[in-house]
Amino acid sequence: MPTLNWIGKEAVVKHHKEVPFRLLEPVPELSCGPAQGKDSGNLIVQGDNLHALKALLPRYAGQVKCIYIDPPYNTGNEGWVYNDNVNSPEIRRWLGEVVGKEGETLDRHDRWLSMMYPRLVLLKQFLREDGAIFVSIDDNEVATLRLLMDEIFGVKNFVATVLWQKIFSPKNSARHLSEDHDYVVVYASNADKWKPNLLPRGDDAKARYKNDDNDPRGPWTSGDLQARNYYSEGTYPVTCPSGRVIPGPGKGMYWRVSKANFDRLNQEGRIRWGESGNNMPRLKRYLSDVKDGVVPQTMWFYKDVGHTQEAKKELLELVDFDTSDDVFITPKPTRLIQRILQIATDKDSIVLDSFAGSGTTGHAVLKQNIEDGGNRRFIQVEMIPEVASAITAGRAKRAITGYINAKGQTVEGLGGSFQFCRLSAEPLFTAKGQIRSDVTFAQLAEFVWFAETGTGFTGTTDSPLLGIHEGRAIYLLYNGILKDKSVGGGNVLTGPVFDVLPKFAGPKVIYAAANRMGARAAREGITFKQTPYALEV
Numbered sequence: 001m002p003t004l005n006w007i008g009k010e011a012v013v014k015h016h017k018e019v020p021f022r023l024l025e026p027v028p029e030l031s032c033g034p035a036q037g038k039d040s041g042n043l044i045v046q047g048d049n050l051h052a053l054k055a056l057l058p059r060y061a062g063q064v065k066c067i068y069i070d071p072p073y074n075t076g077n078e079g080w081v082y083n084d085n086v087n088s089p090e091i092r093r094w095l096g097e098v099v100g101k102e103g104e105t106l107d108r109h110d111r112w113l114s115m116m117y118p119r120l121v122l123l124k125q126f127l128r129e130d131g132a133i134f135v136s137i138d139d140n141e142v143a144t145l146r147l148l149m150d151e152i153f154g155v156k157n158f159v160a161t162v163l164w165q166k167i168f169s170p171k172n173s174a175r176h177l178s179e180d181h182d183y184v185v186v187y188a189s190n191a192d193k194w195k196p197n198l199l200p201r202g203d204d205a206k207a208r209y210k211n212d213d214n215d216p217r218g219p220w221t222s223g224d225l226q227a228r229n230y231y232s233e234g235t236y237p238v239t240c241p242s243g244r245v246i247p248g249p250g251k252g253m254y255w256r257v258s259k260a261n262f263d264r265l266n267q268e269g270r271i272r273w274g275e276s277g278n279n280m281p282r283l284k285r286y287l288s289d290v291k292d293g294v295v296p297q298t299m300w301f302y303k304d305v306g307h308t309q310e311a312k313k314e315l316l317e318l319v320d321f322d323t324s325d326d327v328f329i330t331p332k333p334t335r336l337i338q339r340i341l342q343i344a345t346d347k348d349s350i351v352l353d354s355f356a357g358s359g360t361t362g363h364a365v366l367k368q369n370i371e372d373g374g375n376r377r378f379i380q381v382e383m384i385p386e387v388a389s390a391i392t393a394g395r396a397k398r399a400i401t402g403y404i405n406a407k408g409q410t411v412e413g414l415g416g417s418f419q420f421c422r423l424s425a426e427p428l429f430t431a432k433g434q435i436r437s438d439v440t441f442a443q444l445a446e447f448v449w450f451a452e453t454g455t456g457f458t459g460t461t462d463s464p465l466l467g468i469h470e471g472r473a474i475y476l477l478y479n480g481i482l483k484d485k486s487v488g489g490g491n492v493l494t495g496p497v498f499d500v501l502p503k504f505a506g507p508k509v510i511y512a513a514a515n516r517m518g519a520r521a522a523r524e525g526i527t528f529k530q531t532p533y534a535l536e537v
Contacts, residue, residue, distance in 0.1 A: 004147040008099040008114040015098050016118040019054045020427035022047075023443055026419055030389055032397040033417020041350075041377030042362065042418035044396065046388035049354040051423055052381040053122040058450035059457055060379065064126040065349035067133040068340055068361055070332060071119075074112040074140045112141060113148065119354065120152045125454075126352055127189035132159065132344050135185045136332065142183050149187050159186040159194070164300045164336060166308050182330075184300075184340070196343045198293025202304075205294060209287040215269065222272045222282035225262075226253040233258040241277035256283070296343050306333025315358050317405050318395040331357070337364035338371075347374035356380035359392040363399050366414040378418075393420050435532045441479040444531075448476050448511050451535050464490070465502040473504035477512035478531065493517055493528060511535075 024045065045052045099114055123133060133153070137145050142161070150158065162184040170178035188194035209219035226249040227234075234254030237247045249255045255262065265271050265283065272282045302310075311333040337360055345351060347369075353361035365378040380396075382388035402413030428447060430436055435444065442461035449457035449466050452474050459467040464481045466474045482490025482500065490497060493512040498520075501510075507525045515521060515528040 002147065003151065004113070004144060006110045006113045008095070008110055009117070011099045012114045012117045016050070016054070016121045019050055019118070020429070021058070021447060022051055022055045022427050023424040023439070024055055024421040025424050026421050030393050030420035031418060032393070032400055032420075041375075042365075042396075042416060043377075043379045044356070044359075044362070044388065044393050044418055044420045045379070045381045045423070046383075046385055046420070047381070047423035048383050049381045050119055050122070053119065053126075053354055055423055056379065056381075057122070057125060057456070058446035060350065060352070061125050061450055061454060061456040062128060063350055063456045063458070064352045064379075065128055065131045065346065066341065066344040067123055067127065067131070067352045067354075068136075068337060069123070069133070069353060069355045070136040070357060070360075071116060071355050072112065073138045073330075074108055075138070076108060076140075109141070109144065113144060116145075116148060117152075120148065123352070123354065124152060124189070129190045130193045130195070131189045132194050133187050133189075134340050134344065136164075136182055137185060138182050139179070142185065145185055149185060153187040153189075157188045157191045159188050159191065159196075160298050161185050162298045162300055164305065165302045166330070168302050168307050168309070196296050197345075198291055199296055199339075199342055201292075201294055206287070215284070215286075217284075217286050217288065219287045220284045221287075223285050225256055225271075225281050225283050226250060227256050228253060230254060231256065236262075238262065238281060240279070240281075241273050244278055246280065300336070300339060304335070305339045306335035308333075310335070311360065314360075314363075315391075315395070317411075318363070318398050318403065319358070319391045332360045334360055334364040334367055337361050338368050341365065341368045341376065345374075345376055347372065347376065349376050350379065351376055352379045354381040356382040356392045357387065359395040362392070362396045362418070366396070366399050366416055369416070370414050389420075393418070429532060429535075433532060439479075441476070441481050444478050445476055447535065448531075449474060452509060452511075452529075463502060465504070468504070472507040472509055472527075475501060475508060475510040475512075476531075477510065493521070493526075495520060498524065498526075 024043075030044075045056070047055075095111060095114060127133065135145060135149070146158075146161075163181045164184055165180055166182050167178075167180050170180065172178075206219075208221045210221070211219045231254040234256065235248050236255065236259045237245055239245050257265065262271070262281075266281075270284045272284055273279055308330050311331040314334060315331050341349075341351065341364060345368075351361060351365050356362070359380060359382075362378040362380050365376045368374060369376055380392055382392045396418055398413075400413050400416045400418070403411050405411050426436060428436060428439060428443075445459075445461045445466055446457040449455070449459070449469075453469045455469070457466070464475050464477055466476055468474075477491050477493060477497065480490060482497065491513040493510055493515045495517055498510075498517060507527065509527045509529060511529045511531050511534065513531055515530070517524075517526070517528075521528055
């Protein structure tokens with residue numbers, strides 16, 4: 001398999017492992033709705049998406065059905081705030097820390113690849129086995145993106161490259177050709193287990209089915225009975241109702257069905273001979289017999305999924321930010337993201353967007369839930385503080401609660417809620433490798449579960465027994481979970497502490513500050529792991 005190399009690759013291939021775990025700190029004044037805790041589902045995180053993804057892993061690893069990202073296209077355009085050539089101060093600082101002096105000589109493609117690689121590696125860990133990732137991109141990096149995704153997600157998991165018609169009229173100012181499309185590159189977590197949903201059948205498709213002859217089977221359309229594929233029983237004469245004999249399906253052609261099946265279909269009234277009963281026969285195909293939807297295609301036209309101007313109009317109606325038109329040159333329409341949701345999610349899916357920007361993904365999730373009665377949840381990550389609060393969260397809040405549009409009309413809210421979080425300034429562990437003193441049991445429980453299982457934590461945090469995974473019980477003794485009834489506030493594993501733990505008959509993994517059970521631990525089927533030293537992921 002061809003591999004992609006660039007200056008700085010060696011420094012970033014394993015960088016995701018070196019990124020420290022940080023905590024998510026709720027910001028109630030920027031959150032929205034009555035249920036703003038973890039159980040509310042929807043989440044907006046402000047912070048560098050590399051650190052944010054690492055912070056989200058203990059909660060959501062292996063649980064996301066659909067990822068959509070709209071990363072910088074790397075066009076070289078420096079004329080707007082949300083920098084699209086990967087040359088922003090934040091990215092330059094990151095490259096200086098990770099790639100080092102070599103980063104000073106990187107061209108913009110090297111910088112883009114160095115930025116994307118560790119983020120894609122982390123994103124892969126969020127996907128369910130039946131999940132998929134959709135990445136918007138244009139011609140600047142589509143070729144390198146494909147090679148990058150092949151390396152990280154696997155060539156066999158490539159699904160398709162979609163063409164989205166993003167504008168509705170040609171650009172007369174184009175230097176050469178008017179660039180009318182962007183791409184959406186699609187990879188599955190496991191192509192053998194990912195199946196796209198059928199799309200709703202549109203009115204145009206339904207209109208092709210009529211019932212002019214009052215067929216009791218309902219609306220129908222007709223299809224060819226001839227094909228070029230060889231069929232040993234597909235060469236026989238047929239007699240029209242008019243009496244005309246048709247000797248066969250035509251030169252080099254074959255009937256699709258045998259003579260016996262043809263006669264049966266004709267007797268059942270499923271063969272169409274034309275108004276005069278003298279035409280080449282065609283097979284009636286009934287609306288009631290076709291699949292309840294259509295297979296998704298790779299050409300997405302603006303009339304079906306929206307265009308850039310539509311996206312700008314949506315954004316300007318929903319955000320209170322004077323320069324939003326300069327910040328987002330090519331926002332995505334909600335209809336585009338809804339098409340992805342229709343293809344790649346079920347009604348209870350988690351949807352992740354780590355390049356949230358204008359917040360289209362969250363808005364699209366809210367709209368799609370209203371349209372099909374779903375309960376999808378979104379996670380959005382945005383790096384720039386003022387964008388995250390004013391645009392990403394501001395848009396979601398207005399969409400949820402309702403707003404007044406440019407025409408002075410009241411737009412009803414979609415309902416829902418979200419929690420807004422920032423990343424903790426300090427990592428979970430101190431410079432000396434100790435757990436920070438302000439870390440709660442619930443926060444450490446998510447991390448312990450992820451360290452032990454590699455999956456996101458979905459249990460409750462009101463018991464030292466975090467849950468059962470692959471036949472073993474996982475316990476955490478920390479921060480007074482046993483109400484200070486035992487040694488060290490219950491943080492040390494002793495015989496009396498073990499006796500009050502929730503019972504489990506099989507093997508047990510217990511995280512604690514120390515183990516004072518001696519040989520009894522082995523007899524009880526306990527694997528002891530000392531915090532914080534056993535918590536490297």
